[in-house]
Amino acid sequence: MLEIKNLCVQLEEEDKQILKGVNLSLEAGKVHAIMGPNGSGKSTLSYVLSGKGGYEVTEGSAHLEGNDILEMEPEERAAAGLFLAFQYPVEIPGVGNMTFLRTAVNSQRKLRGEPEMSAGEFLKVVRAKAKDLKIDADMLKRPVNVGFSGGEKKRNEILQMAMLEPKMCILDETDSGLDVDAMKLVAQGVNALRDGKRTFLVITHYQRLLDHIKPDVVHIMAAGRIIKSGGPELALEVENNGYADLLEETA
Amino acid sequence: MVASSPKVISDRALHDAELISNSGAWAKNARQLASARAQEQGLPQRRDEYWKYTRPDVFVQKNVALIPQACPEIGIFADQMKTEIVFENAKLATHHLPEIDNCKIESLSNASTLDLHWVQDIYGKLELAGQKPVERSLAALNTAMATEGLLVHATGQVSSPIRIHSVSIGITDAVIHHVVKVEAGASVTLIETGQYGARSNVVIEVDVADTGSFHHIRVQDGKESHMLTHIFASIGADAKFKSFTLTTDGKMTRNECILDLVGDNSSVTVAGACLGDSNFHHDDTVFITHDAVNCESRQVFKKVLRNGAVGVFQGKILVKAGAQKTDGYQISQSLLLDEDSQFLAKPELEIYADDVACSHGSTSGAIDEEALFYLRSRGVPEPKAVDLLTLSFIAQAIGEIEDPDLAQAILSYLTDILEAR
Ligand SMILES: Nc1ncnc2c1ncn2[C@@H]1O[C@H](COP(=O)(O)OP(=O)(O)OP(=O)(O)O)[C@@H](O)[C@H]1O
Numbered sequence A: 001m002l003e004i005k006n007l008c009v010q011l012e013e014e015d016k017q018i019l020k021g022v023n024l025s026l027e028a029g030k031v032h033a034i035m036g037p038n039g040s041g042k043s044t045l046s047y048v049l050s051g052k053g054g055y056e057v058t059e060g061s062a063h064l065e066g067n068d069i070l071e072m073e074p075e076e077r078a079a080a081g082l083f084l085a086f087q088y089p090v091e092i093p094g095v096g097n098m099t100f101l102r103t104a105v106n107s108q109r110k111l112r113g114e115p116e117m118s119a120g121e122f123l124k125v126v127r128a129k130a131k132d133l134k135i136d137a138d139m140l141k142r143p144v145n146v147g148f149s150g151g152e153k154k155r156n157e158i159l160q161m162a163m164l165e166p167k168m169c170i171l172d173e174t175d176s177g178l179d180v181d182a183m184k185l186v187a188q189g190v191n192a193l194r195d196g197k198r199t200f201l202v203i204t205h206y207q208r209l210l211d212h213i214k215p216d217v218v219h220i221m222a223a224g225r226i227i228k229s230g231g232p233e234l235a236l237e238v239e240n241n242g243y244a245d246l247l248e249e250t251a
Numbered sequence B: 001m002v003a004s005s006p007k008v009i010s011d012r013a014l015h016d017a018e019l020i021s022n023s024g025a026w027a028k029n030a031r032q033l034a035s036a037r038a039q040e041q042g043l044p045q046r047r048d049e050y051w052k053y054t055r056p057d058v059f060v061q062k063n064v065a066l067i068p069q070a071c072p073e074i075g076i077f078a079d080q081m082k083t084e085i086v087f088e089n090a091k092l093a094t095h096h097l098p099e100i101d102n103c104k105i106e107s108l109s110n111a112s113t114l115d116l117h118w119v120q121d122i123y124g125k126l127e128l129a130g131q132k133p134v135e136r137s138l139a140a141l142n143t144a145m146a147t148e149g150l151l152v153h154a155t156g157q158v159s160s161p162i163r164i165h166s167v168s169i170g171i172t173d174a175v176i177h178h179v180v181k182v183e184a185g186a187s188v189t190l191i192e193t194g195q196y197g198a199r200s201n202v203v204i205e206v207d208v209a210d211t212g213s214f215h216h217i218r219v220q221d222g223k224e225s226h227m228l229t230h231i232f233a234s235i236g237a238d239a240k241f242k243s244f245t246l247t248t249d250g251k252m253t254r255n256e257c258i259l260d261l262v263g264d265n266s267s268v269t270v271a272g273a274c275l276g277d278s279n280f281h282h283d284d285t286v287f288i289t290h291d292a293v294n295c296e297s298r299q300v301f302k303k304v305l306r307n308g309a310v311g312v313f314q315g316k317i318l319v320k321a322g323a324q325k326t327d328g329y330q331i332s333q334s335l336l337l338d339e340d341s342q343f344l345a346k347p348e349l350e351i352y353a354d355d356v357a358c359s360h361g362s363t364s365g366a367i368d369e370e371a372l373f374y375l376r377s378r379g380v381p382e383p384k385a386v387d388l389l390t391l392s393f394i395a396q397a398i399g400e401i402e403d404p405d406l407a408q409a410i411l412s413y414l415t416d417i418l419e420a421r
């Protein structure tokens, strides 16, 4: 699904290298998790993949279903099936959540040359999906993320994901700020989208989320590189011992 | 360059002499006084501090060859409107003015020969009161020379808004003067759409009695037009005044709003939003005087500018001695979509009372890159994402509109305009 080869990234503004040759191969239908110390480059990886400005790719490549996504505009990547649930979702005052969602869904459809979703159909679908995530009608009407609690923002990200039905989902610390019940809701939301083809890259600091969303592969990222990959047991190891041993191993 | 905009008013005086002599008693008197006032003040000059950011030339030049453009009939407010009055080439095209409950509507051209006491107390009087501390001679000229206008007398709750729609094809100058009187406990909403002329000088005088309530919504969309407007309002106690203007086109626009809070516990709002592109100059000049206790005033202006468009805001809150518990709020912001565009702001506070809360702020900024990326990452193409952020930026000003249906109508209209450009 997503092939990342030797991805090297530095900041456009300053001469600071953040990703130093990341290799990842995410097969269709699988759940991969990335863990790693603060500042190791996890969010940067997710931003570069989704096309945020300010970063320069100096080497390497990233292909989504064989297509070079690094050449695409962010909206084209989205239409191609890439989705990023933000670590810090952005507030957009004055734009209703519903308007935003419908614009997003129909923009993607248009970019793909598909017919737009009618207002009626959209309403039906969004109501059902919002209900699953315990997002009430009021939250749908309010401006995007404005005045939402941390946990509400994260659930709103998952609602967007559910509506957009991407092929490749990147979740950047979607679990942080969630209470125990919200975490279950979000995990259910993600698991409901697992259909054997859809692929997930879950960035997290905690094993807890991985209890609910069972990963196939766990990667450890440090200082801009994937330093170790393994099964779910790797997450447990981090949970129990921290990163010190792992960092030493590879040093 | 002074030669191109003389200070003396000569030809104009000749022109209004005829109009004045043909007017009935009260109108004649008001017009003569205004004419003398304008003569004495002279035309605004470029060097006037008050016209620092906006050149008055186009409003004062004698022989301007401005081409009026047909304004497309807009579907805005179609659902809400029951009472519509049409102006064509600055003349009333609605010959039988609507008769509605709790409200009497007359035309200026007709009424100047009638003995209308309530109009006599307002026509030219509020304009005169608004001549201090700065002279607004073009408003005085308007009082002297206005050829048409509506006189609206609300004596109770007027259930549906009164819409004035103007079309102008083939005339240059329009001098229009409306007068509104809102009696105690009465309320009325006035909506203006379209354009009166290629170059228009419009004055609205509004007298809101104690416990009265006045709402005003204006959509300015004349393509090549040059619009000068003045609102002069006097607001009594426990009363309300709200005005919102959306400007989506026009080469040169200056909207002045002069409000006097003369009764306690009242609230006023002046809000505006504009979308400016290239040859577009848009000036909001507001002067609010608090001369009573426990009043609230709000000024909310949002300007979206691109391709060298210019936005101007001059806003002043004057709190007189004794106007305690005044709550004054003023915000003027611009969203500059490129580096060629410009926003000039001059916010002012002058306070002579001690128990007062006043805040003001003015900002200029570009599109928020974080928000733009967020939208694009959801598949929204860049131009559409910019439109959404533009709406986001303007939302606060639209939020000042009292009636949610009218606010929604403005929002949909704006969305269509953005989509079309
Ligand atoms: N725009 C930027 N300007 C300056 N430094 C940046 C920028 N973006 C990222 N960095 C730096 O790059 C490094 C990696 O940041 P990144 O946000 O990717 O880390 P992370 O692994 O997601 O950390 P966390 O676990 O705290 O979320 C950090 O040192 C960060 O300060």
Ligand SMILES: [Mg+2]
Residues within 6 Å of the ligand: A042, A043, A044, A087, A172, A173
């Ligand atoms: Mg991060």
